[in-house]
Amino acid sequence: MSSLATSILRRSVAEVDTPMHRIDPRVKFLFFIWISVWAYIFLDYVLTAIFLTTVLILTFIGKVFSKTVKAVAIVVVPWMAVGIPILSALFPWNKTLIYNLQLFGYNIPLYYEGAAWGVVWPLRIGVCLASAMFFLFTTEPVKLIALLFEFKMPFRFIYAVTGALQFTPILLDDLQTIIQAQRSRGMRTDVSLLKRLANYPVLIVPLTLSALNKVQIRAIALESRGFSAPVKKTWPYDLSLKRIDYIFLAGIIITTIIFIYIYIVYGFSPISHLKFYLAAG
Amino acid sequence: MGEAGERKVVPTGAKVVAAVMIPAIAALNYAGGVIVEVLKLPIWGDTWATMLGTLISGFWVGAIGGFLYNIIMALTLWGLPAWVWGFCNVLIALFTWIAIKMGWADIHKPVRLIPACLIFGFIYPIFCTIIGVGLFGGGPLAKPLPAMVYSATLAATKNFWLANYVQNISCEIPDKIASFIISLIIADRVPEKFKLMRR
Amino acid sequence: MSREPIVVYENFSYSYPTTPNALVDIDLKIYRGEVFGVIGPNGAGKSTFCKSLNGLVPHFYGGTVKGRVLVDGMDTLEHTTSELSMKVGLVFQEPETQLSGLALTVEDEVGFGLSMLGFPSEVIRKRTREALEKVGLKGFEKRSPSELSGGEQQRLAIATVLAMEPEIMVLDEPVALLDPIGKSEVLSVVKELAVEGSTIVIAEHEIEELAYFADRILVLNEGKMVSLDDSKKVLSEVEKLKKIGIDPPSVTELAYLLERDLGIKLEYPITLPEALKIFGELMEGG
Numbered sequence: 001m002s003s004l005a006t007s008i009l010r011r012s013v014a015e016v017d018t019p020m021h022r023i024d025p026r027v028k029f030l031f032f033i034w035i036s037v038w039a040y041i042f043l044d045y046v047l048t049a050i051f052l053t054t055v056l057i058l059t060f061i062g063k064v065f066s067k068t069v070k071a072v073a074i075v076v077v078p079w080m081a082v083g084i085p086i087l088s089a090l091f092p093w094n095k096t097l098i099y100n101l102q103l104f105g106y107n108i109p110l111y112y113e114g115a116a117w118g119v120v121w122p123l124r125i126g127v128c129l130a131s132a133m134f135f136l137f138t139t140e141p142v143k144l145i146a147l148l149f150e151f152k153m154p155f156r157f158i159y160a161v162t163g164a165l166q167f168t169p170i171l172l173d174d175l176q177t178i179i180q181a182q183r184s185r186g187m188r189t190d191v192s193l194l195k196r197l198a199n200y201p202v203l204i205v206p207l208t209l210s211a212l213n214k215v216q217i218r219a220i221a222l223e224s225r226g227f228s229a230p231v232k233k234t235w236p237y238d239l240s241l242k243r244i245d246y247i248f249l250a251g252i253i254i255t256t257i258i259f260i261y262i263y264i265v266y267g268f269s270p271i272s273h274l275k276f277y278l279a280a281g
Numbered sequence: 282m283g284e285a286g287e288r289k290v291v292p293t294g295a296k297v298v299a300a301v302m303i304p305a306i307a308a309l310n311y312a313g314g315v316i317v318e319v320l321k322l323p324i325w326g327d328t329w330a331t332m333l334g335t336l337i338s339g340f341w342v343g344a345i346g347g348f349l350y351n352i353i354m355a356l357t358l359w360g361l362p363a364w365v366w367g368f369c370n371v372l373i374a375l376f377t378w379i380a381i382k383m384g385w386a387d388i389h390k391p392v393r394l395i396p397a398c399l400i401f402g403f404i405y406p407i408f409c410t411i412i413g414v415g416l417f418g419g420g421p422l423a424k425p426l427p428a429m430v431y432s433a434t435l436a437a438t439k440n441f442w443l444a445n446y447v448q449n450i451s452c453e454i455p456d457k458i459a460s461f462i463i464s465l466i467i468a469d470r471v472p473e474k475f476k477l478m479r480r
Numbered sequence: 481m482s483r484e485p486i487v488v489y490e491n492f493s494y495s496y497p498t499t500p501n502a503l504v505d506i507d508l509k510i511y512r513g514e515v516f517g518v519i520g521p522n523g524a525g526k527s528t529f530c531k532s533l534n535g536l537v538p539h540f541y542g543g544t545v546k547g548r549v550l551v552d553g554m555d556t557l558e559h560t561t562s563e564l565s566m567k568v569g570l571v572f573q574e575p576e577t578q579l580s581g582l583a584l585t586v587e588d589e590v591g592f593g594l595s596m597l598g599f600p601s602e603v604i605r606k607r608t609r610e611a612l613e614k615v616g617l618k619g620f621e622k623r624s625p626s627e628l629s630g631g632e633q634q635r636l637a638i639a640t641v642l643a644m645e646p647e648i649m650v651l652d653e654p655v656a657l658l659d660p661i662g663k664s665e666v667l668s669v670v671k672e673l674a675v676e677g678s679t680i681v682i683a684e685h686e687i688e689e690l691a692y693f694a695d696r697i698l699v700l701n702e703g704k705m706v707s708l709d710d711s712k713k714v715l716s717e718v719e720k721l722k723k724i725g726i727d728p729p730s731v732t733e734l735a736y737l738l739e740r741d742l743g744i745k746l747e748y749p750i751t752l753p754e755a756l757k758i759f760g761e762l763m764e765g766g
Contacts, residue, residue, distance in 0.1 A: 082420075082421055086420075086428065086431065091435075092439050125417070132355070162581075163300075163581045164307040164349050167307075167581060171308045171312050172312060189319065193323075204313065204463060207309070208330075208333070211309055214577045221572055221577070221578035222581075223294065223536060223562075225644075226596035228297060229597050233598060234594070236605070288544065288545050288546070290542050292497070292539070
């Protein structure tokens with residue numbers, strides 16, 4: 001999982017051009033927020049599954065389908081695999097019996113409410129995740145930074161955010177070196193918990209000292225290049241809306257109207273008719 | 282006092298260092314998560330740098346750095362709502378800061394660490410529970426031990442909130458205590474010149 | 481090399497908040513167009529000296545100051561590092577760490593300093609093109625800075641500084657962390673800049689190389705000035721250098737040993753071509 005995250009951080013957007021790539025990052029960002037919010041407004045696994053499928057179709061058009069599916073699957077599948085069994089048996093608001101499981105001579109009733117709960121929540125996160133990946137994977141990093149400038153954020157803040165994305169792979173490279181060095185000195189990961197715990201500082205201390213050193217150096221280098229100059233910083237990339245952006249935005253607006261209608265008329269669970277629980281049952 | 286002609290200069294580097302430190306904290310949190318995966322330790326290990334940042338550079342650096350880490354994770358791996366965990370990281374920075382002010386953050390006096398550990402182990406999970414149930418459905422975690430704790434509590438008490446709270450305690454006690462101790466050890470070892478840039 | 485001073489140190493002393501006497505009573509002038517070398521053992525104050533040229537010392541660290549440093553008429557105590565960054569460009573030892581951390585392409589990195597100072601895009605583009613050509617990185621514009629080799633990254637750092645068109649270029653041990661290929665790439669860029677007449681201050685351990693293109697050399701030890709003179713004179717003082725822990729060029733040391741142990745008196749060479757000439761004459765003369 002961490003290697004997937006590393007590859008996300010390290011990626012340079014390949015010179016691909018699809019209609020999805022051409023959409024303005026502001027529009028894609030809006031879409032990401034918009035669909036994530038709607039995934040939370042509706043509590044309906046069928047509807048949420050439709051959302052997810054839609055996003056995945058968009059990623060398919062944008063040729064980033066396999067990366068997105070991998071990322072989503074890693075989070076959603078284990079979650080469902082653990083959640084559905086446990087919740088269908090033990091969810092406090094279980095009412096509708098769907099199956100009686102015979103296990104080791106015990107009779108374990110499994111209920112619909114718990115199972116549905118165990119399906120819909122991971123799906124919701126799946127939608128958020130997939131739409132975020134869609135946004136990130138189909139946008140050139142320089143345009144992402146331009147987006148932050150567009151939001152008129154203070155420069156030090158922009159630096160802090162993008163700096164993290166740049167710093168992390170450097171740090172992880174350092175970590176690899178440290179791990180290899182320690183392994184060749186006899187560090188093992190197939191030993192008892194206590195011994196592994198003892199290895200934790202062995203890895204983390206040199207990494208931190210190296211990181212802090214780098215912070216110092218980078219700080220004085222930035223300062224030497226005018227970082228603290230109290231002027232408006234230039235960023236040489238512009239964003240401008242094109243026809244495809246307006247089409248996409250129109251689609252979002254129309255769908256919003258439809259959703260509002262569905263919500264008002266059919267409630268928050270139009271297809272699977274789930275109920276929402278929060279009070280201690 | 283200084284000799285004739287000597288002038289003391291006010292340092293201006295702190296702001297730039299903070300701007301670079303903040304992403305470093307986020308990156309170190311991330312690296313912490315990778316390390317615990319490599320060592321297969323049963324803890325999260327990804328909030329220790331928030332504590333470290335607070336210890337050596339003050340509350341704001343730790344809080345923003347920790348929050349930034351969650352934003353990055355939200356954008357890359359966990360999905361949009363995950364940014365809310367950023368507030369938990371801010372809370373961790375806050376609790377660390379309180380520990381510093383109350384003298385509970387001295388690695389050389391281990392007994393004094395206990396109140397801080399209690400806060401991390403029992404009060405902090407309350408907030409985790411609220412977020413976990415409100416935003417993520419309050420189901421079991423996809424890790425074997427916490428999931429078992431969750432199921433056992435739920436089966437025994439039928440209390441949804443309690444199951445979440447106990448599950449969170451079982452995760453957070455080892456994680457936060459280990460993270461707190463490691464961040465104290467490192468903060469203690471950090472050379473003076475880095476602490477110079479403390480805000 | 482003109483006789484017009486561009487940097488003046490007037491009895492300058494500096495102490496870091498945690499380290500006293502990093503520089504003690506530095507009094508010197510640096511002239512426009514010269515290549516000014518700075519050598520000394522570890523901890524001598526070379527880095528501090530470099531940083532005192534653009535105001536990092538004292539502003540970034542704080543500490544205490546005596547005397548003053550004038551860079552093209554500007555007192556470093558009265559001006560911020562940002563203001564001085566247009567006059568003095570500083571290149572550090574660490575190739576990747578000194579990069580901005582914000583730029584995703586080489587050309588963005590080169591333009592970084594100008595972006596920070598708010599220059600308009602067209603100016604940035606033009607100066608970026610020119611700087612990249614000067615350091616031999618034309619064609620690398622769209623590459624990611626972290627993909628480059630150490631030598632390429634250092635040249636990129638030099639380009640970043642060149643784009644700001646400073647009066648003085650300061651390099652703090654620029655090749656210390658590079659492999660031999662990287663070293664020669666970077667040094668040849670520096671030499672070209674020297675030939676074109678730029679004012680260069682370079683702190684180095686590679687004294688052999690410095691001997692080839694430095695006009696004058698400053699020797700520092702424990703923050704104090706030990707010698708400041710033409711390169712040839714400074715590097716010929718073999719005993720003095722060795723006492724404070726610096727190794728002069730091998731050919732110079734050879735000449736010294738020939739004199740000390742075999743009584744052969746001759747002019748001390750500091751570069752290979754000089755040595756060839758001097759030793760050659762010696763051997764022919766019999």
